[in-house]
């Protein structure tokens with residue numbers, strides 16, 4: 435399959451001519467959260483300067499680089515970022531389209547905006563993945579309750595209903611196991627506009643009127659439930675000069691839909707790890723992306739891989755690279771957007787990354803280096819994002835556990851008793 439991807443088609447990419455930015459150049463980051471902070475820390479080590487734009491004063495990235503405190507859709511602030519930076523990147527997907535266009539006009543945005551446009555919308559994203567020749571779980575777009583019923587009949591239950599935009603950490607989705615759950619889930623997830631397209635009073639749909647809209651009109655997508663053996667992710671990088679490299683696959687374990695552990699090497703056969711990296715590399719090249727692309731995948735019992743979703747930025751499941759790989763994902767991202775040669779991605783040691791959420795913060799800081807770790811031969815490396823407020827479920831930091839065998843690191847996580855909730 436060749437040709438353009440959906441998403442590129444409806445929003446012309448404004449990717450500029452490649453430029454190489456030497457150390458000493460200033461990188462402007464849209465977003466000042468932990469991903470921006472770790473990017474700035476890694477890039478500063480190579481001699482780059484950073485400036486972040488974030489609405490929250492004293493944002494994690496703002497503590498290690500200058501920060502412009504302003505809303506993300508503040509055009510004047512975006513213009514100031516463009517003026518102060520030689521190259522612009524972002525640490526989150528939901529960049530305002532107007533701001534993206536302005537930055538491309540007034541500064542240099544090697545990543546362009548087409549991929550952001552694609553990954554902001556699950557249906558566009560799936561179409562783009564398929565166009566690159568990479569498998570996704572079977573899905574149907576859902577614009578009405580009638581659509582949902584048809585889709586559920588075609589795909590079978592269980593299935594997962596998701597909003598096409600705005601979902602994260604499991605928000606904006608529902609697993610449907612029985613037919614009598616469809617209507618409730620539809621009413622909960624669909625915005626009102628779609629609701630009125632459904633049959634009145636929730637009775638049987640009178641035909642399919644309203645369900646044949648364009649992709650853009652469908653607010654929901656129904657996916658076949660993949661009975662996965664595990665979830666893995668691969669982070670790939672590509673520079674404007676076309677060099678592509680991927681990091682080793684991480685096996686990801688979620689608790690309450692939030693990433694809890696990344697285990698590397700993933701506990702799947704090497705052939706599957708290799709195939710996962712090949713898929714990620716094929717995707718980043720097929721999408722003509724620059725910077726990092728995180729690719730979340732399901733591994734089935736037969737060793738099949740389905741891509742679940744993409745993130746065009748550093749990813750939580752790649753934090754292990756900070757201590758376990760020759761190059762971290764953050765250094766790689768800076769190298770890619772600055773068009774430097776990409777760094778070696780070799781795994782130097784097995785590792786487990788465990789997320790530190792608000793409820794784990796105090797205990798993790800107290801226990802991150804202890805007798806038990808010594809006894810197990812595990813080396814815990816602490817990373818704290820220095821957010822101004824700690825909340826239950828909020829990502830406050832992570833610990834990379836370097837080990838000889840990931841089972842030892844997992845034993846430490848068990849024995850600390852910190853991650854019970």
Ligand SMILES: Nc1ncnc2c1ncn2[C@@H]1O[C@H](COP(=O)(O)OP(=O)(O)O)[C@@H](O)[C@H]1O
Nearest residue numbers: 571594601602603604605657658659660742743
């Ligand atoms: N089609 C599916 N089949 C099985 N599990 C799924 C499916 N889609 C999502 N999930 C589960 O829900 C989690 C969150 O879904 P995801 O699409 O990655 O949304 P989010 O944006 O919240 O990360 C996944 O990591 C996976 O565990």
Ligand SMILES: [Mg+2]
Nearest residue numbers: 603730742743
């Ligand atoms: Mg996800």
